[in-house]
Amino acid sequence: MIKAKKETPVVVTTIAKSLPISPRKLRLVVDAIRGKSPQEALEVLPFIRKKGARYLWKAIKTVLADAEHNFKLADDSLHFHQIFVNEGMRLKRLDKSRSARFHQGQIQKRRSHLVVSLEGKKGNGAKS
Secondary structure, eight states: OOOOOOOOOEEEEEEEEEESSOHHHHHHHHHHHTTSOHHHHHHHGGGSOSHHHHHHHHHHHHHHHHHHHTSOBOGGGOEEEEEEEEEEEEEEEEOGGGOSOTTTSEEEEEEEEEEEEEEEOBOSSSOO
């Protein structure tokens, strides 16, 4: 009796760190494409008029290219495994027009870390 070899899914991840956008604003765009396939997300993102759509589009293109070229995964078998936004470092500055008191005149520029993971199965030998 010959046992069939089980294909274990392969997870490909890309991380975009210190994106100059607030995590709250980037999560709005991530929630808009959640539940879609990566190809559907790439079609929808150019029509979302948010700054975060450009960063997310680049991250998805990067992880798709990694999956195809480095791991030889078939495009039709790919779907989102994880996609989430974490808070990065903050740039803190003082606004001198609000006097020299630290907390009153503090300006915080928030940054984000974007993690996109795709899961797929190996191709059927078309690209080897």
